[in-house]
Structures are given as structure tokens and as C-alpha cells.
Amino acid sequence: MKKTTTRQKVMDVACRQFFLKGYHGTSVRDIAGEAAVNVSLISYYFTNKQGLLETLIIDYYEDYIDLIEQQTEALDELEPIDRLCRLIEVILHYKQDRHQLTCLIQRELSLDNQFVREMLVTYLSKENHLLYALFQQVVTPVVKEKRDTKFLFLQFKGMLQAPYAMPHDWKDFVTFDQSHSYFAQQYSRTVKKWVKMLCAQSVISV
């Protein structure tokens, strides 16, 4: 039990420090210091700083993909649009609950290195595959050209990422600090409205 706790503590400290100072601006020594553990313990659990970052990102995506898969299955009887709306809510709560980690992962995955390429062909392509399949079901009846669905999907992903792309830009504007869960709830309402608007539009144009 103690082992897991220490390991988790190191991960929490690393997450906060990477978020604030960036991966390169943080040393293993900084992390060990704040977590009050010996540097050698970090080597034992994660090999090195890169291993620590990778563990954070992989854990995040493992749970994230699981969540999307579970939800997609659990909501099988609902209409596609209701399934998508429910998924928006679940995704934004997941991201917001891990606010700093979400921000720092978006930042690190904007680089181009071996690890990022591995993440792209595993988790990110899986996320896109799962979300896009559902998104297409909802949006295809609305659009004329296949290409438009792709652009709308880009827009959709942009909405899900928006609060985490430049977090300090939003700190005072939307009340992040007040309550994370409140923010996720309110913001997912806005994104869900967009989806409904898109579909209503189809009814109008028909």
C-alpha cells in the first residue's frame, strides 16, 4: 500500500511541476524535493524523468480511452446525438478533473519526437477513431460533402481542447477555480448546444 502511495505522490508532484515550469524546466531533484522522497526512488519507479512523463501520459490515455469505450457501449440504446452529448459531458469532466495533466499533455504532444509519434499511432488515433465514428453518425445527415464533416470534427475537437490549450488565458475569464466540476458542467452544456444546433440546422435546410 505504501509503495503505491509514494509512487502516486511523485506522479502528482511531477504533474504540477511539469504543468507550471514545463518538462524541461523541472528536474528530478525538484520533484524528489517536493515529494520528500529520495531521487533513487524515482529512478526505481520510473527509470528517469522521461519515464515519469510517459507514465503520466500513458495512464491518462489508458483511462481516457477506456472511458470512451465504456460509455459508447453503455449508451448503445440511445440515439447517436444523445450518445454524443453524453460523451461530451463525460470527456470534459475527465479533462477538467485532471486539469493540469490535460494542459501539460496537450503541450507535450505538440512536439515531434519518437514518443509523440508512438502516442499518435496508439491512443490519439484510437480516440479520433472512436469519436469520429459517432460524430459521423450525428453529423453526416447534416452536411453535403464528406470534407465538411472533417472540418466540423476539427472544430469539435477544438472545443474540447479549448480550455486546456492556453490555460492562463482563461484563468480569470471563466471561473476555473470556483469549481472544476461546475465549469465542466457549464462548458459541456455550451458544446452540447452546438451539436444540437448543427442537427437542428439540418432540419431547417431540408
Next chain:
Amino acid sequence: MKKTTTRQKVMDVACRQFFLKGYHGTSVRDIAGEAAVNVSLISYYFTNKQGLLETLIIDYYEDYIDLIEQQTEALDELEPIDRLCRLIEVILHYKQDRHQLTCLIQRELSLDNQFVREMLVTYLSKENHLLYALFQQVVTPVVKEKRDTKFLFLQFKGMLQAPYAMPHDWKDFVTFDQSHSYFAQQYSRTVKKWVKMLCAQSVISV
């Protein structure tokens, strides 16, 4: 003339290397090597690597804010919604023309340091101020609560940032490489449609 050319060449090389390998993954020596200039010349123009990054970001935002101000003024006679649509187009073309720089700036400004805080109180708050003023004019008639306008604005900024937040995630999905200008044109169409949809929605609900 030669001076400016060398300076610009160093900036172009730095931009590409920072984009691909990250600010910390790039050394002044790497940049000097690819730009085929002496390291001392980089010190002469930019003091150090941090100075080079800051010059890139400040130049970018100086032109960007100028552009928004000019457009806002030039389009004064248009209806707010048409002004906003025109602005979306201009902003996305600006961002896309400087694709790598846009990506790397979004990444660097997600950190929390002295320079980022300075950028937040100068350029970013100015950008938000200018865009939000116009956005409010367009959207306020549509929404009931002031808070909703803020969430819609977050959504809106998310759309403008989407292609640059995790660029590698989009490389194959939307055809970035085919033509930057074509992409900007097509994607701005999608964002403009969203704005128009929002406003049409108000007509419906009235």
C-alpha cells in the same frame, strides 16, 4: 539589407527547430549551424536563445494585433456579424501562413513564467478585448445570460486554435500540406457557418 536577411534567416531556422524539437530541445548551436551563421551573431541580434524566442513571439503578436485593429476599423460600416466573419477569415489566414510559429507560440504560452505573464497582460488581453467586444455585439442578442457569452467565446477561441494545438494529430486528417491557404479558406468557412448558425438560432427562438 544583408543584416536583415541574416537576422530573418536565423529567426526562420529557430522557428522551425523550436516547433519540431521544442524550445528546450534546441540549442543556439543547432540554430547557428542550420542558418550557417556564427553563434556570436545570434548573441549580437538576440542576446541569447530566450531573446530569440521572445523576438519571434513579440513580432508575431505585434503584427497580429495590428491586423485585428486595422480590420476592425476598415470594416466599420459592415454589420457586426459580417465584420466577425471577415475577421475569422483574416485571423485563420494569418495563423496558417505562420503555421509552425502559431503552434510553437501556443505551446510556449501554456507555461507559467515571467515572460508568459507579460504576454498575457499585453498582447493576449488585447486580443481578447478586441475580439470579445465584437463577439459580444454579435452574440448578445442570442443568449439569455452573460455567462453564456463567455462560454461561447471560449468555444470560439477554441475553434481558432484547434488546428494549432496538437498539429500532428491533424496532419493526415485534414490536408494541411496540400495548400495552407486552401486549408485556411475551407476551415474559416466552417467557423463562419458556426457564427451564422448561432445567429439564426436567435431568430428561431424569438
